[in-house]
Amino acid sequence: MSLATDRHDVVVDIGGTAILLRTHSEAFRTLLQDRYQHFLREPMSRQSARDPLALDVELLPESGPVTPHEELVVRHDGDRWQIVRGDFRAHWDAVRGHGTITQTLSPFAIDSVLRVVHSLIQAPRGGFLLHGASAIRNGRAFLFSGVSGAGKTTISRLAPPDATILTDEISYIRRLEASDGAQNETSQRHGRPVYEAFGTPFAGELARIGANGRAPIAHLFFLTQGPENRIDPIPTSDALRMLLRNILFFADDSKLVEMVFRSACEFVDHVPTSRLTFLPDQRVWELIQ
Amino acid sequence: MADTFIARSPAIAARALGGEMMIMSAVDSTFFSLNEVATVIFQAADGRTPLAEIVEKKVCTEFEVEPEEAQRDAEQFVADLSKHGVLLVSDQPIQAHNFPNTPVKKAENS
Numbered sequence: 001m002s003l004a005t006d007r008h009d010v011v012v013d014i015g016g017t018a019i020l021l022r023t024h025s026e027a028f029r030t031l032l033q034d035r036y037q038h039f040l041r042e043p044m045s046r047q048s049a050r051d052p053l054a055l056d057v058e059l060l061p062e063s064g065p066v067t068p069h070e071e072l073v074v075r076h077d078g079d080r081w082q083i084v085r086g087d088f089r090a091h092w093d094a095v096r097g098h099g100t101i102t103q104t105l106s107p108f109a110i111d112s113v114l115r116v117v118h119s120l121i122q123a124p125r126g127g128f129l130l131h132g133a134s135a136i137r138n139g140r141a142f143l144f145s146g147v148s149g150a151g152k153t154t155i156s157r158l159a160p161p162d163a164t165i166l167t168d169e170i171s172y173i174r175r176l177e178a179s180d181g182a183q184n185e186t187s188q189r190h191g192r193p194v195y196e197a198f199g200t201p202f203a204g205e206l207a208r209i210g211a212n213g214r215a216p217i218a219h220l221f222f223l224t225q226g227p228e229n230r231i232d233p234i235p236t237s238d239a240l241r242m243l244l245r246n247i248l249f250f251a252d253d254s255k256l257v258e259m260v261f262r263s264a265c266e267f268v269d270h271v272p273t274s275r276l277t278f279l280p281d282q283r284v285w286e287l288i289q
Numbered sequence: 290m291a292d293t294f295i296a297r298s299p300a301i302a303a304r305a306l307g308g309e310m311m312i313m314s315a316v317d318s319t320f321f322s323l324n325e326v327a328t329v330i331f332q333a334a335d336g337r338t339p340l341a342e343i344v345e346k347k348v349c350t351e352f353e354v355e356p357e358e359a360q361r362d363a364e365q366f367v368a369d370l371s372k373h374g375v376l377l378v379s380d381q382p383i384q385a386h387n388f389p390n391t392p393v394k395k396a397e398n399s
Binding site: 236240241251254 | 313316
């Protein structure tokens with residue numbers, strides 16, 4: 001009996017959520033191992049794996065677009081999602097936790113699919129991905145959100161040695177229960193949700209993969225650069241508006257909108273938010289403790 | 290004058306937070322935050338109660354506003370929100386089609 005082409009499995013664990021990437025391409029496996037080097041786990045044995053989340057990757061020769069869509073398009077039929085862009089076509093079954101990707105040998109395609117899939121996984125759980133930098137200091141995570149040019153990479157570059165940068169571009173936020181290993185004992189005792197930030201391999205202009213760490217979120221700052229370093233309170237409605245503007249959100253689907261909206265409302269209801277105006281120098285970090 | 294009936298659209302997500310009503314359209318992801326008067330009207334928009342009755346019994350009594358002024362403002366508010374698909378407007382009672390709940394924090398209910 002002839003054997004099927006060797007399969008190369010890579011498990012990428014982001015946000016404490018492991019996804020098995022299955023490919024027959026050794027070159028693609030190498031690409032994955034390089035790109036997600038701090039976010040890899042050992043592939044599970046067939047006996048020990050409980051039906052893991054998985055994506056089967058089919059590679060195409062690098063010649064021309066995979067689909068005619070220049071921009072990312074996400075559609076669904078029930079729990080089956082279709083994710084397409086010029087350089088890939090993907091499907092994700094949210095109930096089975098399985099999907100497929102057809103793409104060229106490019107890291108950008110798999111990055112995009114992983115971001116969308118993780119967003120879909122976390123949406124019903126109260127979590128989300130956010131355009132924002134995040135860092136751990138003194139055992140607590142601080143988020144820095146804002147539009148392009150607001151200063152996410154700048155504040156990441158200014159971080160002191162005792163701060164661990166989780167990402168300068170895409171922050172991963174999870175709402176955790178005690179069974180998820182939530183680390184905030186005080187919140188668990190009082191029955192309040194615990195929000196944690198996790199590192200991601202999605203780098204911005206810092207061009208550096210974030211640390212694979214996690215910590216309870218102490219504060220969300222909305223960034224703006226200015227003539228002084230200061231923290232100002234903001235009305236809840238403004239915080240929610242700005243948060244919604246920066247959550248990775250890619251489909252005008254009523255069910256998804258409701259989940260994302262509910263998640264954002266719960267988040268601002270439980271996590272302090274402020275506006276952080278800062279000069280582009282290290283003194284701003286004296287305010288972030 | 291014919292009655293105007295208003296109902297919350299099923300294509301929105303809404304939540305009372307920090308004393309304000311926050312609404313997001315599922316159609317175009319537009320975000321709204323309503324002031325106190327607008328919140329009262331929005332929460333009373335059950336499709337069965339005419340707008341004039343909402344204004345008379347809820348707005349005028351709670352906020353000490355002249356009826357004519359309150360009615361004018363309410364009509365403008367309803368027109369604005371219906372343009373964005375947040376409120377449904379009709380001259381007949383509107384059938385309830387899975388109206389979105391507007392969950393309120395426990396403290397605000399007590």
